[in-house]
Amino acid sequence: MTRTILPLAAAATAAAISALAFALPGAAATPKLVATVGPGDTITLRTSAGAPVRSLRAGVYTVVVKDSSDEHNFRIVGPGLNKATGVGSTGTVTWKVKLVRGKGYRFQCDPHSDDMRGVFRAR
Secondary structure: OHHHHHHHHHHHHHHHHHHHHHHOOOOOOOOEEEEEEOOOOOEEEEEOOOOEOOEEOOEEEEEEEEEOOOOOOOEEEEOOEEEEOOOOOOEEEEEEEEEOOOOEEEEEOHHHOOOOEEEEEEO
């Protein structure tokens, strides 16, 4: 009887572990941020829910940049980060960025950085 129970218990345990592996959620999707520049003299960085970015958790993000003005660009800078669209062009680009805990970041339009800019921190 012991010989029959052990293999059955082992099979049941293996099945339970397999079921748990499939029930657990996979890796979380990379959070998305939406950056816009133009039309006009506007520049924004928002969460995918539409909230203005002032503070974010440290980690990796996907940034979708919608550049709607050939007079402006969108640049984001911070520790180990310096990405920009070009002045004179428009379109949508996607970047992966890594934000470091406790560090500050800035986004701006290079030709108009006195007026078109924003800052946020990674926490």
